[in-house]
Amino acid sequence: MVKRRKLATRAFGAEPGVPDVSGLAAWITEHRGREADIVTYLLDQSLAPQVRAEIGSPCAGGKFYAGRIRQCIAGIRDNRAIGELHIDTPAIIEDAAGIVVQRKGAWCAMPAPHVLGIEDAHYGDEEEWSSALCDAYRTIMRTMRDTGVAGHVLIADRMDNAELASLTGQKTFFFAPAPEREDLATLMEYQQQVAAGKDQLQAVFDLTNEYTLRKLFIIDPDPAAIRLALSHLDADQVVAGGYCTDESGEYWKDLVSNAEYTV
Numbered sequence: 001m002v003k004r005r006k007l008a009t010r011a012f013g014a015e016p017g018v019p020d021v022s023g024l025a026a027w028i029t030e031h032r033g034r035e036a037d038i039v040t041y042l043l044d045q046s047l048a049p050q051v052r053a054e055i056g057s058p059c060a061g062g063k064f065y066a067g068r069i070r071q072c073i074a075g076i077r078d079n080r081a082i083g084e085l086h087i088d089t090p091a092i093i094e095d096a097a098g099i100v101v102q103r104k105g106a107w108c109a110m111p112a113p114h115v116l117g118i119e120d121a122h123y124g125d126e127e128e129w130s131s132a133l134c135d136a137y138r139t140i141m142r143t144m145r146d147t148g149v150a151g152h153v154l155i156a157d158r159m160d161n162a163e164l165a166s167l168t169g170q171k172t173f174f175f176a177p178a179p180e181r182e183d184l185a186t187l188m189e190y191q192q193q194v195a196a197g198k199d200q201l202q203a204v205f206d207l208t209n210e211y212t213l214r215k216l217f218i219i220d221p222d223p224a225a226i227r228l229a230l231s232h233l234d235a236d237q238v239v240a241g242g243y244c245t246d247e248s249g250e251y252w253k254d255l256v257s258n259a260e261y262t263v
Helices: 021-030 038-053 063-072 090-102 126-147 161-167 181-190 198-207 223-230 251-258
Strands: 004-006 008-014 059-061 073-077 080-087 107-111 152-155 172-175 193-197 215-219 238-244 260-262
Touching: 008 038, 008 107, 008 152, 008 172, 008 215, 008 251, 021 038, 038 059, 038 063, 038 090, 038 251, 059 090, 063 073, 063 090, 063 107, 080 126, 090 107, 090 126, 126 152, 126 161, 161 172, 161 181, 172 193, 181 193, 181 198, 193 198, 198 215, 198 223, 215 223, 223 238, 223 260, 238 251
Parallel strands: 008 059, 008 238, 059 107, 107 152, 152 172, 193 215, 215 238
Antiparallel strands: 004 260, 073 080
């Protein structure tokens, strides 16, 4: 008899659209008494649909959180580092508290350091500059975890060895929405859990000849992708993952539905 089973589900962030004035005004009214700005709104809107869809491991945030990071790093002007980097934490603490109230145990996604595109006009040494920026990220992430956020997803355009060596850890997950094979190889040197789309799965499995893979997150899985993954891994090593970049209110519900498979 055919049995239907479900993979666990996990989010890697979202990119909600900027609302019109009336939509933002309505949200502010609903959250009266709370310090809020457009980033606060986007954090809320990135997480709320996941909570409604009952995603197993939800994650607020996305690349849009770059605005808050730039705002909170002292020593930056016009996206150029003009002095020593220091973190001003009150807004970050407020963001983290809002995430925890909305869903205890949620993670927070943000762009990896290189995605910010900040130009160094102070340190004058690439290694020292990278170390300073990664130190700033560690402060941001530690502050949010101290407030109750469970961990962080760093959304990358490419895999940067210095960032991976400095920031990879049990509570920091590097995620590339559209990785090349070289990106996956670099990532798997540091991280034994990998998120990949359907088209990248075979490349991931080819790389297991060189690197260890403990868990695979299939972004937007379909039955064929799930079958392929389960031909290489046990079911508890395979998770249905999502990263919502459109305005579809059904994205997360669809992910839960598509996490089903038969045995």
